Amino acid sequence: MAAPASGATSTASRKIRRLGIGVILVTALYSAGWYYAANRIESTLHDMLGRGGFGSLDIACSNLKTGGFPFLIGFTCDKTAVEEPAMGQTLEAGALNVAARVYNPGTALIELEGPSRLQLEDGSTIEASWKLLRAKIDAGFSGLNSLSLSGNEVKAEAVVAALFQSFSLQAKAAEAHFRTDGDALDSALLLREFQWQETGGEPLLPPLSASVEAVLNERAGLLKGRPPVGKAMTGIITSLKFEMPGGLFGELSGPFSINDAGYMTGTFKTRLEKLGLWEEVLNKAFPEAQSTISGMKAMLQGLASGGDAVDVQLQVTDGLITLSMMPLGHIPPI
Structure with a gap:
């Protein structure tokens, strides 16, 4: 045995x-x-x-x-x-730092350390720092298919050449997501506890949380590394939301276009809640326009039949913002 x-x-x-x-x-x-x-x-x-x-x-x-x-x-x-x-x-x-799994090299995680400095074509500059900045990309042979960015404790100093002004900006958290859909580019942005102010001044608004989702027609090439030919484009804002302490809320959506000079035109369905709080916040941010802001609030309350929330249509024509023929401001060229 x-x-x-x-x-x-x-x-x-x-x-x-x-x-x-x-x-x-x-x-x-x-x-x-x-x-x-x-x-x-x-x-x-x-x-x-x-x-x-x-x-x-x-x-x-x-x-x-x-x-x-x-x-x-x-x-x-x-x-x-x-x-x-x-x-x-x-x-x-x-x-x-860029890393991808061996079995899926087309999908990578990226971490970037600050500080950073961005200089734009028109002479505007942005100097930024952050606690953590990460990105995730999904790439194919023709370039990127999607890109996601997220950052914590983001701070920036921006000099806007078109406005001849400099601003300080910060956010508790910020996210940006982009994905190609045929020739279109789907985009989504999110800011939590965002604050902005003229450099050296007081905050212009209370801490703000905002999100925007938009489709940019014929702009998928931006993720492929192809620069746009001119500034003219069309798209749709599917949702743009603002929230502030105290229940202040605003949302708009609608199609838009941008001409060769960079000016926006569009018609946007808009909802505003807490009209009294909107008046208080805007008066503090733009004291020189108090009479216009008060008149706008009275008009909106009339449209809301005395209520504190209203649905209206906002018109932008070559950058000029109007509400029921009342000019509200101007969007600088993009």
């Missing part, structure tokens, strides 16, 4: 050894493949950065290194910069 037991033990030992050798071989092959792919990615990125192989964009990524072994693959940069010479726009920021 001893001989059969010895043979069975020997057979089991051989199977275990073969399994161990197989695991070692698979691990070695996987590791070799991972490092080969990482080296190819690093070499390709270095080549593309060296010859400006990103379409109309010039991208800088200092001290580029690949990493993430064993289950992730990606790269890091100590500092980053993006320039679009044709439009005169630049973006500078801190360290960049």
Whole structure:
């Protein structure tokens, strides 16, 4: 009986050894493949950065290194910069970390450190910092299919050239989501506890939470890295909401267009709640326009039959905002 037991033990030992050798071989092959792919990615990125192989964009990524072994693959940069010479726009920021799962390299998570500085075509600038800024991308061979951004404790200083003014902005949380839908670009933005003020001044409004969902026709190319041809475009705001402490609420939706000069035209279905609170907030923010604001409130209450909420139609014509023929303000060119 001893001989059969010895043979069975020997057979089991051989199977275990073969399994161990197989695991070692698979691990070695996987590791070799991972490092080969990482080296190819690093070499390709270095080549593309060296010859400006990103379409109309010039991208800088200092001290580029690949990493993430064993289950992730990606790269890091100590500092980053993006320039679009044709439009005169630049973006500078801190360290960049990009990582994707090995089995799904088209979907990647990105973290960017601040501070950053953005310069726009018209001379406007935005300098920003944040506690955490993350992005998720879904890419194919033709470029990005979707992009999601989220940030916490975001602060920014903006100089708006068209207004000859500078503003301080901050938000407890901010999100932006973009997705291609055929030739259209679906977009959604969210701000929580957002505040803005003229630099060095008092907050213009109480903490504000806002969200907007919009469809931009024939703008899917923006995610593919193709710059727009001119400013003219059409789209629809499916929902734009504002909320403030005390129950102040506003919402609008409707189609719009932007002409070659960047001015907006559109007709928007609008709902306002807490009209008395709207008057109080706007009077504080724009004291020089108190008579206009009070007149607008009286008109809205008339339309609401004395109530505190109203549904109206807001008209924007080449940037000029009117309500029942009463001018309310002007939207600068985009």
